Structures are given as structure tokens and as C-alpha cells.
Amino acid sequence: MRGASYDVVVAGGSISGLLCAREIAAGGHSVLVVEEDYEIGTPEHCGGLVSSRGLEELGMMPFGGTLVHRVEMARITSPDGAHVAVDAKRQNVLCVNRRELDKQAAHQAQRAGADIMIRTSLQERTREGVRISGAGGGGADANTINCRIMVDARGAAALAQRDRDGIIPSAQYEVYADWIEDGMVEVLPDRLKYPGFFAWVIPSGRGRGRVGAAGRGISAAAALESFLADRGGGGRGCYTVRKIFAPIWIKGPIKRFHDAGSGTITVGDAAGQAKPTTAGGIFSSGMGGVLAGRAISEHLGEGSGGAHDVGVIGDSYRAAWHKRFGAEFEKQSIARRILERADNGAINDVIRRVSPEALREISAEDDFDFHVSGIIKLLGAAGTARAAGSMLGAELRRLIPGR
Ligand SMILES: Cc1cc2nc3c(=O)[nH]c(=O)nc-3n(C[C@H](O)[C@H](O)[C@H](O)COP(=O)(O)OP(=O)(O)OC[C@H]3O[C@@H](n4cnc5c(N)ncnc54)[C@H](O)[C@@H]3O)c2cc1C
Structure with a gap:
């Protein structure tokens, strides 16, 4: 050598x-x-999670062993338990x-x-x-x-080493659980539990999935254990078969x-x-x-x-x-700053006020890889986000011109 x-x-x-x-x-x-x-x-x-169009652009069409599951819906749940669901079939998102x-x-x-x-x-x-x-x-x-x-x-x-402020700790477990719904990705923002990020559930089929949590300044493992305990823990048909801990850059x-x-x-x-x-x-x-x-x-x-x-x-x-x-990444950075500042009251408000028309539009037009337009629709549609709007006015105006 x-x-x-x-x-x-x-x-x-x-x-x-x-x-x-x-x-x-x-x-x-x-x-x-x-x-x-x-x-x-x-x-x-x-x-x-990756779009089939993204894989195609990478020159990597998935074959039998790579493709695990297809995503059909994405559900966002607010800290107070309200939720909205977006039909994701058109976006052709895969779990590989x-x-x-x-x-x-x-x-x-x-x-x-x-x-x-x-x-x-x-x-x-x-x-x-x-x-x-x-x-x-x-x-x-x-x-x-x-x-x-x-x-x-x-x-x-x-x-x-370069910039610790951009790094957030994350934990992700591979879990078998009866509450993991085939085809349903879950996103659960909560400023108190996962500051600046969220918990997630990515189904990989037949009651199996990747369940994760990340947040600024938290123990991601403790936050994830607590999420799993809230969902019924190991006592009700929930088994963890793999654990990973990795930094993410945001x-x-x-x-x-x-x-x-x-x-x-x-x-x-x-x-x-x-x-x-x-x-x-x-x-x-x-x-x-x-x-x-x-x-x-x-x-x-x-x-x-x-x-x-x-x-x-x-x-x-x-x-x-x-x-x-x-x-797109510039706008996503603004959306991130909004997420980092929004308190749970603002998140609850946004989720509760999203109109069925906005959800239909997001389902019909949103793009998994370039998703800021979907976030704008969530935040800006038909009088939503009043609480967030007053608190985060300047950032929102940059994201939604004319607001
Ligand atoms: C919990 C979690 C969930 C995620 N979920 C998704 C998702 O659903 N969809 C999505 O698109 N992205 C997701 N990501 C992000 C995705 O994994 C990364 O964006 C992607 O893997 C980046 O690829 P990369 O090649 O740049 O770096 P990495 O995949 O991080 O690879 C870096 C490689 O470098 C090697 N390495 C490090 N140091 C050395 C060294 N000194 N010498 C030799 N080798 C070295 C490492 O072993 C590793 O193999 C997730 C990330 C995390 C942490």
C-alpha cells in the first residue's frame, strides 16, 4: 500500500x-x-425517507432490496394533540x-x-x-x-468542531409497535420536549418503524424513551430492536x-x-x-x-x-427560525386553524424535496397562525411576502 x-x-x-x-x-x-x-x-x-424523483436524479433507482415501504400520508400533531394529515401519495415518497x-x-x-x-x-x-x-x-x-x-x-x-450551534443531538430507534400505521409518517413538534426540532415516526411496514427525537440541549435518548413510554412503552406490544444516536446539522x-x-x-x-x-x-x-x-x-x-x-x-x-x-434552503432556514421561536401555544394555533382547502392544496402541489411552499401554506393560509404571526412577524414576512 x-x-x-x-x-x-x-x-x-x-x-x-x-x-x-x-x-x-x-x-x-x-x-x-x-x-x-x-x-x-x-x-x-x-x-x-427520500423521494423517488430524488433517487432518480442521483442515478439510483431503488430495486427490491432497497425499497422498504411507500409513504401515503403525513400527520403533524400539535403538543395539545390536534392533528392535520396531508395526503402524500402524489409526492412519491419512499422509505428505503x-x-x-x-x-x-x-x-x-x-x-x-x-x-x-x-x-x-x-x-x-x-x-x-x-x-x-x-x-x-x-x-x-x-x-x-x-x-x-x-x-x-x-x-x-x-x-x-466548526460550529456546535448548528448541531442537534438525535436518537432513532427501530421499533415494532401496534401504533405504527403502515404508510403514515408522523411529525410531532413540541417546543418544550424537542426544542427546535420534533419527534418522528417513519413506518417501514407491518407494524415496524423508525421512531426518533431530536432537540437543542436535550438528551435525545431520554426524550425518545419518554415518547415511547407515552405511546404505551414496552408493555403494550412495543419492542425496540435497534438504537442509534447521531448528530444532525440544521x-x-x-x-x-x-x-x-x-x-x-x-x-x-x-x-x-x-x-x-x-x-x-x-x-x-x-x-x-x-x-x-x-x-x-x-x-x-x-x-x-x-x-x-x-x-x-x-x-x-x-x-x-x-x-x-x-x-429553497434559504427559505427553509427562515422556516427553521420560526420553528425555533414558536412556543407551544403558537404551534397549537397553527395546527388548529389550518383549513381543509389548504390541506388539499398541499396534498396536490407540495414537493417533498422543496417543501417550503407547503410550510408557507400551513402558516399563511386563510388567517391561520395569528399567534405565530404576531410573535414572528418579521420572519413570516420574509417567508410570505405581502403578509
Ligand atoms: C437519525 C437520523 C435520521 C435521518 N433520516 C433521514 C431521512 O429519513 N431522509 C434523509 O434524506 N436523510 C435523513 N438523515 C440524514 C442523512 O442520513 C444524511 O443527510 C446523509 O447520510 C448524508 O450523507 P453523507 O454521505 O454526507 O454523510 P454520512 O452518511 O454521515 O457519512 C459519512 C461517512 O464518513 C465516514 N467517516 C467519518 N469520519 C471518517 C474518517 N476519518 N475516515 C473515513 N471515514 C470516515 C462515516 O463512517 C460515514 O460512513 C437522517 C439523519 C439522522 C442522524
């Missing part, structure tokens, strides 16, 4: 890193992905098996010519390349691999997607490309990998240098990502 050389080394073998590697390899360049875990897609730290999806991405990358090393960890970027350790790095001794460009696809945890994209000094391009959750509202990132973070991979591939194809041209690559990929997601 010592002395190996690649055009690009990607740190992180999940959706954004693997799709980035696929695009680079497809352009005929040598690329190595290093993944610190022992298996691609494991541990699975995801609810697996993230383990399988990531393996499918790895297969695509390898077929295009990428090398993948598992149980191999990036230690540091050096002037000539990267230092790695683990199975691919010669056991305990860190090893060096030469490369022109490094891609940082290490996920949201990589942002934790502050939107970081300013620069590259560091010219070190010759590094950042993609996916590590670049803050998950939705500011829900932290969902299979599509938007995955597209970060795809767009970065294409920009790297094109640039290397022109035969110009590597690391010193990283600024050009970073700027062109950033422009492409912002063209696709920038305006």
Missing part, C-alpha cells in the same frame, strides 16, 4: 462520498474511497433501506472504476496526499497515499465547499447540505457528491493541476449546488 497514488482520495464511504467517487471514476480518473466503518451502509443512521442504498452506491462507484477500502480511517490531509490508518493503512501504523485532491465526505460529525450549507490551501473539496453533510428544516440529506447531500464529482472530473480532464485548482473546482460545484438547492 505504501506509496500508492490516486488522483483523488475521498474520506467517507456513504452516499455523498460514494456518488462523488462514481462520477470521478466515470470520467476516467483514479479515485480511492476510505471508510472507517467495517461495512458500507453500517451503522445505518437514517430514517430512509439505507444499508442497501449505500451498498448500491458503492457498487456503482466500483463498477465505474473506484477503489474502496473499509475499516480505513482518514487521519490527516498532508501536502502530498492523505495519512490513513486501519485495515487499509497497514494496521496500527498510519500510512500515506499520494493524491491531487482530497474530498471530505465525513458527514455532519465533521462540522461539530444550519444549512457552509460558506465555502473547498479549501484551496489544503486541496480539499467538501461534500454532503460535511458541507451542511442537509435540509435545515428536517435534516434530511439523502438527496441534497447525495447531489453535493454528484455535482462535486462531475466538477472534479471535468477539471482533471482538462489536464490542469490538482490541488492549486481546487478553488476553481470548488466554486463551480458550489454554483451548481446552489442553483439547485440554494433558494
